[in-house]
Amino acid sequence: MIPLNALICILLHSVSFGFGWDLSPLGIHEFTIKHVSLYKSRAFLTIDGSNATLIEASWPENKFGTRPRVLCDHEPNVLRECCDQLIHVISTDIDSGARLWILDRGDDEGLCSPKLVIRSLILVGSKEIQYEFSTSSNTFHSVVVDPIKASDGDTRAFVTMLDTDYLLLFSLSKQTFGKLKFEYIVCDSRKNPSLILTFTPRRKDLSPISPISLSEIAINQNHLYISDSLTGRLFQLPVKTIRQLSFPEEGVQKMILKTSVTYLGRLLGRGKGLKLDLWDNLYYIIPRDGAIVKWKPCHTLKAENHLVIYQREINVSQIIFGVGSKAWVIASEFASEETKRHCLRINK
Numbered sequence: 083m084i085p086l087n088a089l090i091c092i093l094l095h096s097v098s099f100g101f102g103w104d105l106s107p108l109g110i111h112e113f114t115i116k117h118v119s120l121y122k123s124r125a126f127l128t129i130d131g132s133n134a135t136l137i138e139a140s141w142p143e144n145k146f147g148t149r150p151r152v153l154c155d156h157e158p159n160v161l162r163e164c165c166d167q168l169i170h171v172i173s174t175d176i177d178s179g180a181r182l183w184i185l186d187r188g189d190d191e192g193l194c195s196p197k198l199v200i201r202s203l204i205l206v207g208s209k210e211i212q213y214e215f216s217t218s219s220n221t222f223h224s225v226v227v228d229p230i231k232a233s234d235g236d237t238r239a240f241v242t243m244l245d246t247d248y249l250l251l252f253s254l255s256k257q258t259f260g261k262l263k264f265e266y267i268v269c270d271s272r273k274n275p276s277l278i279l280t281f282t283p284r285r286k287d288l289s290p291i292s293p294i295s296l297s298e299i300a301i302n303q304n305h306l307y308i309s310d311s312l313t314g315r316l317f318q319l320p321v322k323t324i325r326q327l328s329f330p331e332e333g334v335q336k337m338i339l340k341t342s343v344t345y346l347g348r349l350l351g352r353g354k355g356l357k358l359d360l361w362d363n364l365y366y367i368i369p370r371d372g373a374i375v376k377w378k379p380c381h382t383l384k385a386e387n388h389l390v391i392y393q394r395e396i397n398v399s400q401i402i403f404g405v406g407s408k409a410w411v412i413a414s415e416f417a418s419e420e421t422k423r424h425c426l427r428i429n430k
Contacts (some may be wrong), residue, residue, distance in 0.1 A: 102424040103127065103139050103415060105150055105414060107372045114414045115399055115424055119174040119182070122201055126153070126174050126182060136171040136184065142425075154186075165194035166212065171258045173224040175268060177237050180204045184227040185241065196222050198241065198252060208244055221245055223297045230303055233326045234408075242308075249308065256329045262319070264296065264343065300356035300364060305379065305402060307346075307356060314349040316383065342400070347383035350375060357401045359430070365391070365409075367398050374401060374411065376430060 103125075105113060110132045117128040125141035136154035154168035165188075173185040184199040200211040217220075227239040234255075241259070242249040248263035298309040307323035323341050353366035366378045374392040381387035392398075392411055402411040402425075409430045411417065419424045 091152055099213060099237055102422050103137075103197075105129075105132075105137060105139075108137070108150055108152055109133065110137075115412060116414070117173055118400060118402060118412050119176050119389070120402065120404065121180060121182070121413075122353070123148075124203070126176075128174055129172050131166050132358070136168060136174070144145060154184075165197075165214075168300070169194050172222060175225050175227045175237070175239065176203070177227040178229060178231070181235065181237075181240055183225050185222060187222050188218060194419070198225065198239075199308050200254065204229075211253065212258065213255070213259075214243075224299070226299050226301060228321075228325070230325060234328055234329075236329070238300070240299055243300055244297050244311070245293065245296050247293045247296060249299070251324070253329045258329065260329065264294075264317075286347065298354055298366075299360045300354050300366075302358040304362055307311060307358070308355060308364075309349060309356060311352055311354065314352050316349055318344040318346055318347045349383065350385060350388060355398070355400050357403070360407055362418065363430075365430070367401065372398065374398065391430050392426075 105111070110129075113131040113346065115127055115129055115196070119126045120141050123141055125139045127137040128138060129135060134151070134152045134155045137150050138153055139150040140148035154171045167185050169189050170187050171184055172187050173302055176182045177183065180203045182201045182203055184201070186196040186197050186199060190198045195214050195216060196216040197212055202208045202210075202305045202430045221244040223242045223244050225241050226351075227237070227238050232238055235243055236256070237254040239252045239254075240262075242251060243250070244354045250259045251262055252259045257392050294313070295311045296308050297311045299308045301321065304321070304374075306319040306324070308317060308319060309316045320341050320343070323339075327339060349366060349368075351368045351370050353368055355365075355367040357365045359365070362379050364372060364379060366377075367374055372393055372395050373390055376389045376391050377383065377387060396417050396419075397414040399412055399414040402410040404410055409428050411428055413424050414423075
């Protein structure tokens with residue numbers, strides 16, 4: 083007979099160190115994890131390598147009694163009769179109102195345009211919100227929700243794109259977007275970026291303007307960072323100013339607000355997966371080295387002001403803060419072939 087305390091230890095060990103996400107009940111045996119969003123014990127996996135691109139699973143991994151389910155399943159080379167459905171999900175996020183924000187890039191044939199879909203996770207049967215971008219561009223990269231509501235109570239999200247010099251700021255209440263566009267002005271003999279917020283509710287031409295890629299973003303209560311994924315340059319945006327800005331009323335074609343943007347320097351390589359914790363520390367992934375580093379905002383971006391908190395020869399796709407701000411590494415494939423895990427706890 084196993085003593086009770088030993089049995090408890092065995093069960094706790096099983097819950098804490100269980101296997102990775104097993105999608106074989108869905109007929110998915112090989113896949114790559116691109117992104118994970120968490121809501122309590124639910125995990126929303128954006129994956130590649132399968133017709134299904136959005137899966138709801140459990141968190142922690144493989145919680146007993148929970149089966150994964152497909153939220154987006156597309157068949158290639160099939161004529162789209164209904165583009166209202168999810169076609170190819172590339173990014174998700176969850177807001178404070180328990181709504182799942184889904185960025186869908188559409189199909190490769192251009193029959194279905196990219197769109198933003200917003201669904202409630204707690205109100206069963208509630209109508210979802212869809213906003214379609216009138217472009218077949220495949221440059222859409224991510225959606226990141228502001229955890230703090232705007233001064234008018236609006237919930238907003240940033241949509242990033244590859245090879246563009248602007249972000250999109252989407253308003254849930256207005257169900258439209260504005261552009262946060264970078265320009266350069268000469269001031270004190272050096273070039274400083276100036277932020278222009280241009281709201282064009284009826285104009286949806288998202289073609290790139292200059293050869294930079296403002297695709298990586300991190301936001302918390304106090305800070306908003308954006309990096310150029312081509313060069314590693316890091317900028318700090320005035321998040322309080324953006325939250326105080328009101329979207330234009332119906333019929334207004336354009337509003338422009340110019341404000342300063344702080345150039346902080348260059349990351350240690352072309353960083354991705356930027357993440358801020360509750361103490362304003364910035365974490366990011368250096369794919370070249372398989373490393374995750376931590377930087378405190380009160381210091382310069384020199385190498386000596388970074389702390390390497392994780393380094394291993396695996397393809398890290400994301401950093402997640404779970405319960406109690408515990409840090410997790412999400413591997414695109416198994417982080418360990420021995421344990422078949424996709425997630426690893428790390429000390430920060």
